[in-house]
Amino acid sequence: MTSPKVTRRHKESQSTDKNKEKPAPNKTDDESKEKRFKYGPLPSFANQRVWSRGILLLGVVIYILYFSKSTKETVLAKQSEVYIRRSQNVECSKQFLEDIQNYKGCVPQKCGRFVSDKLVTSQEADILLKLAIRVMAQGGSSGGASIMDLHTGALSFNDKFINVYAHNGDNNVLTPEERKIYQLVRKKIQTAIADAFRIEFNSLHLTYPTFFSRLTNVEPKTRHDEYWHEHVDKRTYESFHYTSLLYLNDYNKDFKGGRFVFMDDIDAPSKNVTVEPKKGRVLMFTSGYENPHFVERVQEGSRFAITVSFTCDATKAIQDPKK
Numbered sequence: 001m002t003s004p005k006v007t008r009r010h011k012e013s014q015s016t017d018k019n020k021e022k023p024a025p026n027k028t029d030d031e032s033k034e035k036r037f038k039y040g041p042l043p044s045f046a047n048q049r050v051w052s053r054g055i056l057l058l059g060v061v062i063y064i065l066y067f068s069k070s071t072k073e074t075v076l077a078k079q080s081e082v083y084i085r086r087s088q089n090v091e092c093s094k095q096f097l098e099d100i101q102n103y104k105g106c107v108p109q110k111c112g113r114f115v116s117d118k119l120v121t122s123q124e125a126d127i128l129l130k131l132a133i134r135v136m137a138q139g140g141s142s143g144g145a146s147i148m149d150l151h152t153g154a155l156s157f158n159d160k161f162i163n164v165y166a167h168n169g170d171n172n173v174l175t176p177e178e179r180k181i182y183q184l185v186r187k188k189i190q191t192a193i194a195d196a197f198r199i200e201f202n203s204l205h206l207t208y209p210t211f212f213s214r215l216t217n218v219e220p221k222t223r224h225d226e227y228w229h230e231h232v233d234k235r236t237y238e239s240f241h242y243t244s245l246l247y248l249n250d251y252n253k254d255f256k257g258g259r260f261v262f263m264d265d266i267d268a269p270s271k272n273v274t275v276e277p278k279k280g281r282v283l284m285f286t287s288g289y290e291n292p293h294f295v296e297r298v299q300e301g302s303r304f305a306i307t308v309s310f311t312c313d314a315t316k317a318i319q320d321p322k323k
């Protein structure tokens with residue numbers, strides 16, 4: 001049995017709870033303390049609410065701006081890092097697969113991109129850099145892109161090209177050591193491409209054009225100087241199947257700008273993947289539509305690299321430089 005007293009007490013406590021839910025307009029000290037605990041400290045400086053709302057709004061705006069940027073960017077290789085091997089697979093384009101099926105032992109297990117900082121030593125890169133600087137001093141473009149092709153002898157000269165071997169008469173352009181290093185580096189890259197894409201070393205042939213480049217911020221004088229356009233190597237140079245780049249100096253140290261950028265779609269890029277040049281860094285990729293790319297304009301300094309190109313088509317092979 002329940003005593004009437006107990007029932008009344010129960011009723012009283014119920015009515016007290018109700019009162020708590022709907023506080024009276026005149027708050028007691030206890031009620032005000034409870035509120036402070038529940039909703040955090042009350043404003044302690046003038047306009048604190050306005051400031052905090054402003055900051056919150058700014059955060060939302062920054063978030064929206066960041067995520068609505070039409071092209072997102074990720075870094076495949078940073079200049080400050082050293083990669084034994086870093087890779088990214090991409091689906092082979094239909095055209096590339098159709099074409100490469102014709103070459104036995106040369107079909108990649110997967111299409112994609114590879115970076116390695118451990119193939120070419122810094123000393124080897126330095127020897128090739130010195131060679132490029134010395135030989136390019138005999139010519140050089142009047143615009144921002146100079147090239148030197150040791151296989152054909154083509155060297156930029158103002159707004160044209162000269163033959164560097166003819167220009168040097170009977171004198172050798174390369175020292176025996178430079179020729180040795182150039183061939184050694186070419187073989188190392190060929191081995192690395194065969195290994196990365198799981199193809200046969202002997203199915204690959206060096207092809208045209210394979211060349212040194214020096215890029216600067218000088219205004220272009222001819223279309224050859226406009227090195228920053230988006231392109232697909234296989235479309236620009238038909239014989240290419242595998243492209244590689246050997247970087248001879250450093251992004252953000254020797255030059256500013258000039259990053260290599262892969263795009264997911266050449267017409268409507270939404271995801272870019274960047275590679276920051278680093279002395280001795282080798283970048284290798286399949287040359288089809290799966291790998292559209294461009295080089296950012298150099299803002300300061302001179303950027304040196306070698307484009308080393310390979311084909312699976314033996315009829316498009318070129319020889320190592322002789323002189």
Ligand SMILES: O=C(O)CCC(=O)C(=O)O
Nearest residue numbers: 213233245260295305307
């Ligand atoms: O220099 C580079 O990083 C890339 C050059 C290039 O895209 C090319 O030679 O086709």
Ligand SMILES: [Fe+2]
Nearest residue numbers: 231232233293
């Ligand atoms: Fe290219």
